[in-house]
Amino acid sequence: MNIINIEHIAKIYQVGMEQVHALRDVSLKIDKNEYVAIMGPSGSGKSTLMNMLGCLDTPTSGVYDFKGVSVSEMTDNELARIRNKEIGFVFQTFNLLARSDAVHNVELPLIYAGVPSAERKERARQALIDVGLGDRMHHKPNELSGGQRQRVAIARALVTKPAIILADEPTGNLDSKTGEEIMALFLEIHEKGNTIILVTHEEYIAEHAMRILRLRDGLIEKDELVERRFIPKARETIL
Amino acid sequence: MTSMFLELREGLTIAWWAIRANKIRAILTMLGIFIGVTAVVLMSTAIKGIDNSLQQGVSSLGSDVLYIDKWAWFSNEEWWRMRNRRNIEMNDYYRFKDLVKLPLAIAPVSNTVQTIKYGDRKVEMVFLNGSTSDYVKTTNFDFSAGRFYSDIESDGARNVAVIGSEISSKLFPRGDAIDKTIKIGPVNYKVVGVLAEQGSTLLGAFNPDNQVFVPLGTIFKYFASRNMRSITINVRAANPEMLEATKDEAEGIMRKIRGLAHNEPNDFSINQQEGLTSFLDSITIIIKIAGLFITGLSLFVGAVGIMNIMFVSVKERTREIGLRKAIGAKRRTILTQFLLESSVICLIGGIIGLIAAILLSFMLNQFFPTSVQYDVVILAIVISLLTGVVSGLAPAYTAAKLDPVDALRYE
Numbered sequence: 006m007n008i009i010n011i012e013h014i015a016k017i018y019q020v021g022m023e024q025v026h027a028l029r030d031v032s033l034k035i036d037k038n039e040y041v042a043i044m045g046p047s048g049s050g051k052s053t054l055m056n057m058l059g060c061l062d063t064p065t066s067g068v069y070d071f072k073g074v075s076v077s078e079m080t081d082n083e084l085a086r087i088r089n090k091e092i093g094f095v096f097q098t099f100n101l102l103a104r105s106d107a108v109h110n111v112e113l114p115l116i117y118a119g120v121p122s123a124e125r126k127e128r129a130r131q132a133l134i135d136v137g138l139g140d141r142m143h144h145k146p147n148e149l150s151g152g153q154r155q156r157v158a159i160a161r162a163l164v165t166k167p168a169i170i171l172a173d174e175p176t177g178n179l180d181s182k183t184g185e186e187i188m189a190l191f192l193e194i195h196e197k198g199n200t201i202i203l204v205t206h207e208e209y210i211a212e213h214a215m216r217i218l219r220l221r222d223g224l225i226e227k228d229e230l231v232e233r234r235f236i237p238k239a240r241e242t243i244l
Numbered sequence: 245m246t247s248m249f250l251e252l253r254e255g256l257t258i259a260w261w262a263i264r265a266n267k268i269r270a271i272l273t274m275l276g277i278f279i280g281v282t283a284v285v286l287m288s289t290a291i292k293g294i295d296n297s298l299q300q301g302v303s304s305l306g307s308d309v310l311y312i313d314k315w316a317w318f319s320n321e322e323w324w325r326m327r328n329r330r331n332i333e334m335n336d337y338y339r340f341k342d343l344v345k346l347p348l349a350i351a352p353v354s355n356t357v358q359t360i361k362y363g364d365r366k367v368e369m370v371f372l373n374g375s376t377s378d379y380v381k382t383t384n385f386d387f388s389a390g391r392f393y394s395d396i397e398s399d400g401a402r403n404v405a406v407i408g409s410e411i412s413s414k415l416f417p418r419g420d421a422i423d424k425t426i427k428i429g430p431v432n433y434k435v436v437g438v439l440a441e442q443g444s445t446l447l448g449a450f451n452p453d454n455q456v457f458v459p460l461g462t463i464f465k466y467f468a469s470r471n472m473r474s475i476t477i478n479v480r481a482a483n484p485e486m487l488e489a490t491k492d493e494a495e496g497i498m499r500k501i502r503g504l505a506h507n508e509p510n511d512f513s514i515n516q517q518e519g520l521t522s523f524l525d526s527i528t529i530i531i532k533i534a535g536l537f538i539t540g541l542s543l544f545v546g547a548v549g550i551m552n553i554m555f556v557s558v559k560e561r562t563r564e565i566g567l568r569k570a571i572g573a574k575r576r577t578i579l580t581q582f583l584l585e586s587s588v589i590c591l592i593g594g595i596i597g598l599i600a601a602i603l604l605s606f607m608l609n610q611f612f613p614t615s616v617q618y619d620v621v622i623l624a625i626v627i628s629l630l631t632g633v634v635s636g637l638a639p640a641y642t643a644a645k646l647d648p649v650d651a652l653r654y655e
């Protein structure tokens with residue numbers, strides 16, 4: 006079944022007298038347990054598309070069905086619920102709460118989901134262990150390295166067991182070795198059955214995915230399967 | 245339901261962090277609320293205190309007593325018209341006493357201001373009341389020691405005195421006034437009675453606590469010649485219901501005694517507590533309105549300060565708000581969070597203000613009647629919470645309706 010089904014979506018921003026066509030006419034289907042990379046030059050509409058997919062933004066025109074339900078007909082509270090339960094966001098700039106430690110940052114979506122305290126703490130801990138930060142539970146963001154911060158953010162995205170993970174340039178602020186570690190983590194998450202969509206500028210990062218979507222000027226230029234997936238070292242070939 | 249509670253707790257925690265992260269700013273904001281709440285609490289305790297004190301003072305005058313006097317207590321008549329009235333003299337009193345039937349008690353009163361001494365202690369500017377032994381029947385006096393002067397002492401103009409509780413404690417700190425000889429002006433008097441405290445600090449010299457009572461004859465003998473000054477005739481009705489009838493009777497008889505023709509106006513006034521009460525009421529209402537206005541103003545200034553700070557706080561945390569929305573916070577959740585923050589600031593400021601006000605009013609109580617009641621505590625808390633909610637509403641609403649994408653993009 007398609008988790009995501011987009012048909013002829015457009016997003017137009019009005020800047021003063023001028024209209025900016027961030028997305029012109031995008032149609033797209035994404036299945037469960039797919040791993041999609043979105044590429045394209047700066048300003049081609051990658052982030053706009055991601056925000057749309059994550060129910061953070063609504064299209065100017067077109068249809069978006071998430072798990073068979075039309076997003077444009079959802080109320081504000083329903084959108085908040087989808088973002089909370091079904092979608093895990095990972096940002097380029099981490100977006101952690103500076104004054105909270107790792108556990109509390111990971112707990113946050115569970116608070117909005119109404120999970121009781123004890124269970125919340127337990128699940129947050131487990132998520133941190135899963136991303137390899139079992140020994141950094143009570144560190145604040147400024148006491149963590151960039152890669153570790155991104156792992157906290159990934160744990161936060163995973164903790165609600167969402168249907169899809171959306172990552173907008175998750176390695177953009179990291180050096181290539183740390184980026185590699187994060188990609189290995191995504192691979193692991195994908196192998197556990199998650200659906201992942203990520204935006205990147207790096208060809209080799211994109212080649213971790215199964216499918217690459219190339220955008221240009223708000224249109225899908227190319228939608229291709231990856232023939233030779235890039236498998237991080239210390240791993241067997243998957244294909 | 246549990247999610248509501250969780251969000252509330254999370255909101256409180258966030259609020260607490262936000263406040264701690266900007267201590268100086270929060271403290272400055274709290275100052276506004278602190279001053280407002282202190283003003284409200286002080287003002288309302290002061291008003292209560294004045295009310296209580298006036299009430300006590302007025303009731304010590306007795307609600308069933310008439311005071312027949314040359315002067316009206318409250319009147320629109322020009323004072324010179326009253327000054328030109330004939331004095332009320334002892335002969336008027338004797339004839340009045342012969343003719344009336346309704347009153348429970350009647351007493352002629354003349355007073356002067358004197359210095360009272362015992363040994364090297366003295367109290368200056370004391371109201372010295374001269375009357376007959378019936379005077380005590382026109383009052384509700386209780387005695388902490390001794391008695392009122394007797395008929396014999398009164399008729400014989402003996403040098404005996406009954407002193408108010410405050411005079412007693414000033415002259416006789418050890419409370420052994422009875423049978424001591426005090427000096428009123430140049431004259432020796434023996435203390436035969438001490439009044440129990442009547443308790444009204446506001447009435448000052450008019451409070452029986454600060455007065456001395458002696459036989460009328462001695463006033464005429466030592467301090468004022470018999471016909472020089474107008475006396476007051478105190479008339480006590482049998483009961484409050486009889487007050488009007490007693491007043492009508494007194495008016496008729498006084499007119500007859502003074503030989504007034506039909507078309508002539510009264511050349512005397514019949515005063516009673518009621519006039520005083522309504523006069524005092526009108527004063528306290530003015531105090532209350534002024535107080536309300538001043539405290540309202542300071543609260544308003546505090547609220548504007550909070551609103552300002554909350555707007556700054558929302559601006560500063562735009563990205564954080566965006567993130568919270570991106571991971572599932574509803575509008576309502578964000579709204580609650582910021583309302584809680586402003587309420588917590590106000591509540592803390594308010595509670596500190598309340599404590600300060602209570603301490604202050606204990607201190608002020610030395611000079612001025614105040615009365616802390618615990619409805620004031622509730623009032624202060626309600627007011628500070630209300631201020632928090634009202635001043636937090638607009639900023640919180642701004643935060644709640646932020647677009648998540650714009651907020652996350654905000655630099």
Ligand SMILES: Nc1ncnc2c1ncn2[C@@H]1O[C@H](COP(=O)(O)OP(=O)(O)OP(=O)(O)O)[C@@H](O)[C@H]1O
Pocket residue numbers: 018019020025026027045046047048049050051052053054
């Ligand atoms: N809020 C906005 N108002 C106006 N124009 C916008 C807004 N957001 C995006 N745009 C425009 O939409 C276009 C697509 O932006 P988008 O952020 O999706 O690009 P991108 O592909 O993610 O680029 P990058 O690789 O640099 O992140 C750009 O031309 C941008 O200027």
Ligand SMILES: [Mg+2]
Pocket residue numbers: 051052053173
């Ligand atoms: Mg982008």
